[in-house]
Amino acid sequence: MAEWRQRARLGDARCSKLAGMTTEPAFAELTTLLKRTHALGTVAELLGWDEQVNLPPGGAEQRAAQHAAVAEVHHAAASAGRIGALLGALEAGAGGLTPDERLVVAHARKDYERATKLPAEFVREKAAQSSRGYHAWVRAKAADDFASFVPVLEKNVELAKREAAYLGWSGREYDYMLDKHDPGLTTVAVDRLFGELKRELVPLVRAITASPTAGRAKAAETTLRGFPVEGQRAFLREVTELIGFDYERGRIDVSLHPFCSGTGSDVRMTTRFKVDEPLDSLFASIHETGHGLYEQGLPAAQAGTALGQHAGMAVHESQSRLWENQVARSRGFWRNVEPRLRALFPTQTAGLTGEELYLAVNLVEPTLVRVEADEVTYNLHIILRFEMEKKLFSGELAVRDLPAAWCAASREIVGLEPSTDRAGVLQDVHWSDGAFGYFPSYCLGNLLAAQLWYRALTLRPGLEEEFARGDFSWLLAWLRAEVHTQGRRFDALELARRVTGEELSPRAFVRYLRERYGALYVN
Ligand code: ZN
Numbered sequence: 110m111a112e113w114r115q116r117a118r119l120g121d122a123r124c125s126k127l128a129g130m131t132t133e134p135a136f137a138e139l140t141t142l143l144k145r146t147h148a149l150g151t152v153a154e155l156l157g158w159d160e161q162v163n164l165p166p167g168g169a170e171q172r173a174a175q176h177a178a179v180a181e182v183h184h185a186a187a188s189a190g191r192i193g194a195l196l197g198a199l200e201a202g203a204g205g206l207t208p209d210e211r212l213v214v215a216h217a218r219k220d221y222e223r224a225t226k227l228p229a230e231f232v233r234e235k236a237a238q239s240s241r242g243y244h245a246w247v248r249a250k251a252a253d254d255f256a257s258f259v260p261v262l263e264k265n266v267e268l269a270k271r272e273a274a275y276l277g278w279s280g281r282e283y284d285y286m287l288d289k290h291d292p293g294l295t296t297v298a299v300d301r302l303f304g305e306l307k308r309e310l311v312p313l314v315r316a317i318t319a320s321p322t323a324g325r326a327k328a329a330e331t332t333l334r335g336f337p338v339e340g341q342r343a344f345l346r347e348v349t350e351l352i353g354f355d356y357e358r359g360r361i362d363v364s365l366h367p368f369c370s371g372t373g374s375d376v377r378m379t380t381r382f383k384v385d386e387p388l389d390s391l392f393a394s395i396h397e398t399g400h401g402l403y404e405q406g407l408p409a410a411q412a413g414t415a416l417g418q419h420a421g422m423a424v425h426e427s428q429s430r431l432w433e434n435q436v437a438r439s440r441g442f443w444r445n446v447e448p449r450l451r452a453l454f455p456t457q458t459a460g461l462t463g464e465e466l467y468l469a470v471n472l473v474e475p476t477l478v479r480v481e482a483d484e485v486t487y488n489l490h491i492i493l494r495f496e497m498e499k500k501l502f503s504g505e506l507a508v509r510d511l512p513a514a515w516c517a518a519s520r521e522i523v524g525l526e527p528s529t530d531r532a533g534v535l536q537d538v539h540w541s542d543g544a545f546g547y548f549p550s551y552c553l554g555n556l557l558a559a560q561l562w563y564r565a566l567t568l569r570p571g572l573e574e575e576f577a578r579g580d581f582s583w584l585l586a587w588l589r590a591e592v593h594t595q596g597r598r599f600d601a602l603e604l605a606r607r608v609t610g611e612e613l614s615p616r617a618f619v620r621y622l623r624e625r626y627g628a629l630y631v632n
Contacts, residue, residue, distance in 0.1 A: 132198075132205045136213075139195040140414060142186070143217060147413030149183040153236075154370045158377045160240070161364040173240035180236035187224035196221060209416060216415035216597055226275050235268050239542035246541030247365070255512050255530040258541075263508045265543040266501060283502035286546025290422040291553065292600045296499060299549045303492050306552070306615040307522075313622060314486055314524075317473045320630040329469040332460050336387035340453045345380065345394040348446060352432060353585045354378075354398045355405055366480070366538045367393040369400035369429075373409045373417075376401045387454075388470060389481065395437045399429030402585065406593025415597040422547060423601035424592065426554025427561060434484045434555075435562040435621070436584070438471055441573030471629055475524050477532045484555070485626055486523065491552040493522045494537075498545050557601055559618035560609040561588075 156179060160172050199206065199214045206214065242261045249258035270282050278285035287294040317323060350356060359376035371377040378397040382390045403425060411417030419425050436442055447466060451458045458466065473483045479490035496518055500506035506514055515534040520526040527533030539547055566572055569583055591608045605613040 132202045132210075135195050135198050135202075136206070136210055139192065139199065139214070139217065142189065142192050142195070143213075144413035146183065146186040149179065149186055151372065151375075153179045153183055155377075158370045158379075160243070161366070161368070162362045162377075162379060166244075169240070169244040173237045176240045177233045177237040181229060181233050184224060184227070184229055184232040187220065188227075188229075192217070192221050193225070212598060213414045213416060216418075223276060226277070227272065228275070231268075231271065231275065235272070235543065238264060238268060242541040242543070243538065246535070246538060250531050250535045253529050253531040253535070255535055258535065259509050262511075262540055265540060266508065266545070269543050269545050270502070283499060283546060286498075286502070287549060288546075290547050290550050292421060293602055294423075294549070294553075299495060299553075302556070302613075302615060303495060303549075303552070306488060306556075306619070307492055309615060309619045310485070310488060310622075313619075313626070314473070314475065314489070317485060317626055317630040318475065322468070322630045323473065325465070326468040326472045326630075327474060329461055329465040330388070330472045332465075333387055333457065333469055334385045335457055336384055336454055338382040338384065341382055341387055341390055344450060344453055345391050347449065348391065348437075349394055349398040351445075351579055352395070352398060352402075352436070352581045354401055358405055359401055361394065361397070367397055369397040369404070372404040372407060373412050376404045387457075392433055392437065393480075396429045396433040399432035400425055402432070402588070403428040403593055406585075406589045408594055408596060411596060418597045420592075420595065420597050420604060421600055422550035423553035423557060424604055426551050427557035427601070428554075428588065428592065430484075430555050431558040431561055431588075435558060436576065436581070438484070438625070439573050439576060440467065441576030443467055443470060444577040445579045468629065471626065473626060473630065477519065477523070477525050477527045478536055480536075485622055488552045488555060489523045491548050493518050494548040496522070497534075498548070502545070553601055553613065556613055556615055556618045557605055559621040560605055560611060560613070561592075562621065563617050564609045 153176065156172065156175055164172055196214060196218050199210075200218070203211055203214070238261075242265060245258055245261045249255060269286060273279065273282040273285035276285065278288075284295050287296065287299065346356075346361070349361070358374045359371070359378065361378045361380060363381055364379035365381065367378075367380045369376065369378045378394070378401050380390050380394040380397065403419060407419060408417045443463075443466070447463060450466075461469070471483075473485045475486050475489075476482050479487065479494075482490055493515075497506065497511065497515060500514070501508070501511075512530050512534050515530075516526050519533065539545075565584060565587055568587070569575075572584060575581070575583060592604065595604070599607055602613050605611065609617075611617070
């Protein structure tokens with residue numbers, strides 16, 4: 110139970126009078142209002158989940174109207190004058206608050222400022238545009254028609270700039286977008302981290318792809334074909350349950366683009382199935398499970414306050430990537446799951462030795478599509494999107510010129526040039542709902558995951574042996590204690606410092622890639 114409740118029972122100094130109001134009822138009322146706002150936010154999320162999982166194509170406009178209506182109610186709740194009055198009273202009497210209460214008040218103030226500075230009309234317009242944008246992107250991608258998406262994307266950039274201006278970030282719009290997903294992050298800081306990472310990654314990718322093992326890994330992966338969806342579904346359900354996902358408090362469905370939404374006792378994950386790419390749905394599912402484990406591990410009693418909220422997108426992504434990569438591509442993990450995979454798919458796996466299967470799992474192959482990228486080349490895709498977004502927001506690049514700029518940057522950074530926009534600039538969903546500045550969090554999440562992994566190994570050197578026995582409980586309990594139950598106490602940079610004793614940097618990640626992939630491919 111949280112500190113603020115324990116202290117409430119003691120009846121300490123926090124009951125001092127404040128402008129006619131004591132801190133205790135003021136804090137209780139604030140919590141009630143924050144929880145109500147949170148509940149409305151989860152309704153909006155559920156509409157979004159349903160939109161990507163179930164909605165008939167003809168329902169798009171109706172859903173846009175539903176999104177706009179709920180966004181309006183949510184915004185009214187988040188910007189209610191009563192919250193402002195309570196925050197004012199609590200801040201004036203902050204001396205009587207516990208550290209946890211002060212944390213809740215500080216974050217509530219930040220969220221309140223954000224909500225009150227955005228006009229209701231803007232919020233409504235943005236919500237409707239975001240829903241329309243998603244469907245426009247689906248159509249444009251299917252038809253490989255970037256031109257039809259140009260007006261949507263132009264509008265989204267304009268809305269993002271207006272949002273930044275409302276919140277006082279004029280002239281620093283891209284910094285605002287970065288800070289929105291990961292507080293404290295700036296273009297300059299990301300530039301520095303990505304510069305260092307790119308210097309290390311490019312020669313490593315070159316060494317791996319030039320290795321004779323690369324061909325063997327590709328051949329092994331090519332053997333994995335013809336996996337019926339029902340078998341894949343059963344396998345990933347077992348695996349995700351094994352690592353700790355609680356299906357009493359969550360579910361997994363199918364969508365075009367895998368994602369995880371919801372929180373607490375109702376976490377919604379999605380995946381996709383391809384008969385000839387069984388590892389794609391498996392690793393997408395484990396990735397989303399990492400997000401789901403984080404949401405299931407947040408303190409449920411504090412949902413809606415900073416104590417029960419996640420700490421930003423980079424921390425979220427560190428959880429998904431740690432399970433997807435450090436854990437589920439390890440030898441220990443495969444010693445455990447390989448027999449079950451072979452039992453479910455005896456003919457499909459018959460042609461592969463255990464070592465070949467492990468190589469297929471750790472195939473490194475530059476690809477045009479980010480979500481299909483292996484973990485070695487993955488961050489090159491993020492660096493590419495960061496370069497595009499920076500230029501879009503500085504005005505250096507117009508939306509209509511994006512496809513050509515994308516192709517040139519892809520050739521330079523990833524080493525491949527797409528022949529269609531579907532495999533290039535249109536591949537990702539994010540820009541369709543204005544999620545600019547989001548991609549860098551993916552990369553920072555990878556860096557944090559590697560730092561957390563080495564810290565866990567220092568504390569528990571025999572982790573992989575436990576994985577081989579199908580025991581993931583220590584790692585999950587450690588993440589619960591160090592990350593999940595901390596709520597929003599620490600942002601990504603602070604969490605790295607506190608848990609791993611080091612600043613967030615590419616060092617641990619590069620070490621991890623060298624150890625895992627260097628051993629497989631280069632040495
Ligand atoms: Zn993710």
